[in-house]
Amino acid sequence: MDSEKTYYMQQQQTNDDQQLFDLWLSGDTRGFSGLYDKYKNRVFGFLVRMTGDREIAEDLLQETFFAALRNADQFDRSRSFLSWLFGIAHKRTIDYFRHAKVETEHKQDAEAAIGSKIDAPDQQLSNQNLRGLINEAVETLDPLQREVFLLRELGGVPFKEIAKIMNCPINTALGRMRLALKNIRKELKKRGVDGVQ
Amino acid sequence: MGCSKWEDLGLLYSSNELDEQEAKSFKDHMGNCEECRCEYETYRKEQSSFFTPEILGEMPSEKIDAEIKRVCSNPKKQYTSIGLLPVFKKTFFSVSFFVLGFIVVGYFTLNIENADKNRQSIVLEKTPDSSSPGSVETMAEGLNVADSLKFDTLNDSNLYYSKNRGNLQIKGVYPVDLK
Numbered sequence: 001m002d003s004e005k006t007y008y009m010q011q012q013q014t015n016d017d018q019q020l021f022d023l024w025l026s027g028d029t030r031g032f033s034g035l036y037d038k039y040k041n042r043v044f045g046f047l048v049r050m051t052g053d054r055e056i057a058e059d060l061l062q063e064t065f066f067a068a069l070r071n072a073d074q075f076d077r078s079r080s081f082l083s084w085l086f087g088i089a090h091k092r093t094i095d096y097f098r099h100a101k102v103e104t105e106h107k108q109d110a111e112a113a114i115g116s117k118i119d120a121p122d123q124q125l126s127n128q129n130l131r132g133l134i135n136e137a138v139e140t141l142d143p144l145q146r147e148v149f150l151l152r153e154l155g156g157v158p159f160k161e162i163a164k165i166m167n168c169p170i171n172t173a174l175g176r177m178r179l180a181l182k183n184i185r186k187e188l189k190k191r192g193v194d195g196v197q
Numbered sequence: 198m199g200c201s202k203w204e205d206l207g208l209l210y211s212s213n214e215l216d217e218q219e220a221k222s223f224k225d226h227m228g229n230c231e232e233c234r235c236e237y238e239t240y241r242k243e244q245s246s247f248f249t250p251e252i253l254g255e256m257p258s259e260k261i262d263a264e265i266k267r268v269c270s271n272p273k274k275q276y277t278s279i280g281l282l283p284v285f286k287k288t289f290f291s292v293s294f295f296v297l298g299f300i301v302v303g304y305f306t307l308n309i310e311n312a313d314k315n316r317q318s319i320v321l322e323k324t325p326d327s328s329s330p331g332s333v334e335t336m337a338e339g340l341n342v343a344d345s346l347k348f349d350t351l352n353d354s355n356l357y358y359s360k361n362r363g364n365l366q367i368k369g370v371y372p373v374d375l376k
Binding site: 029032033036040041042044045048049054057058061062065066069130131134135138150152153154158159160174177178181188 | 204208212243244247251252256262265266
């Protein structure tokens with residue numbers, strides 16, 4: 001079954017990541033390069049969509065990997081490396097909003113903020129390809145729904161861990177995800193993408 | 198309206214978070230419930246075509262790539278430059294603070310003790326039979342009058358007198374006539 005295949009693939013990926021992680025800690029530069037090249041786009045995508053600013057996202061990306069390095073001893077090997085990394089990225093994002101004192105705006109008014117701040121290259125592409133359309137739809141989501149959606153889809157973080165990371169009950173996380181999917185489908189429909197081919 | 202089973206278990210099933218028995222039960226349910234099956238298949242297709250790292254991910258700039266790789270690639274070096282440096286700094290500043298504190302406190306304590314010693318070593322006495330002004334003689338206790346330090350001591354006593362004139366006069370201490 002599809003689901004089982006995915007499960008074994010995830011297991012394999014977890015083992016590969018842990019080997020790279022061990023290499024990294026042993027001082028072998030291939031370890032870090034392997035992990036970084038594999039996941040930088042996902043983590044950076046998450047940070048860009050959460051902050052709405054590429055420069056800030058780059059700073060946070062840097063901080064995320066530095067923090068991963070500093071807290072390497074706290075990595076629980078029963079978890080996936082990517083989930084752990086996304087947990088750190090999430091914390092960095094929260095810290096950023098806390099320091100910038102825009103947390104309230106982030107929660108209540110982020111749609112407008114992100115709409116105005118998002119980078120020009122993506123906006124130019126937005127009407128031309130699917131990537132732009134999907135990302136536009138994601139940007140219209142409520143920040144909490146977007147967060148759950150990105151943690152799940154980009155980070156592959158299990159819902160149980162999302163609930164822990166976001167400090168909410170698992171049913172709340174599931175509810176946000178359902179709403180996120182519903183809203184993305186609605187937005188895609190508005191933009192002329194009606195369902196998956 | 199969606200099937201309640203999908204709402205409760207569908208997403209958890211998709212993310213492989215159900216235990217074996219629950220997963221089997223939900224799989225059996227999907228065999229009978231078209232709504233759940235359809236929802237599951239739609240979501241899987243969306244995941245494989247829309248919600249991929251290629252579509253949702255972003256590429257950081259080369260500059261930041263190079264910087265992160267430079268700093269993070271060698272964790273052993275990193276532990277020293279980033280991990281342990283703050284600890285060294287903290288320790289260094291704490292120790293410096295205490296040492297400085299001891300020096301300052303020690304300096305003042307010694308000064309006070311020295312000042313007391315100086316004050317005690319200069320005992321000014323009024324000679325009983327010398328009544329006329331200017332004939333009052335002063336001696337430093339424990340010092341030989343013929344000693345070469347005599348004049349220094351006397352000068353000190355003069356200075357001491359000039360600074361504390363009021364108090365000393367009350368106590369019967371008068372200026373020294375160096376002639």
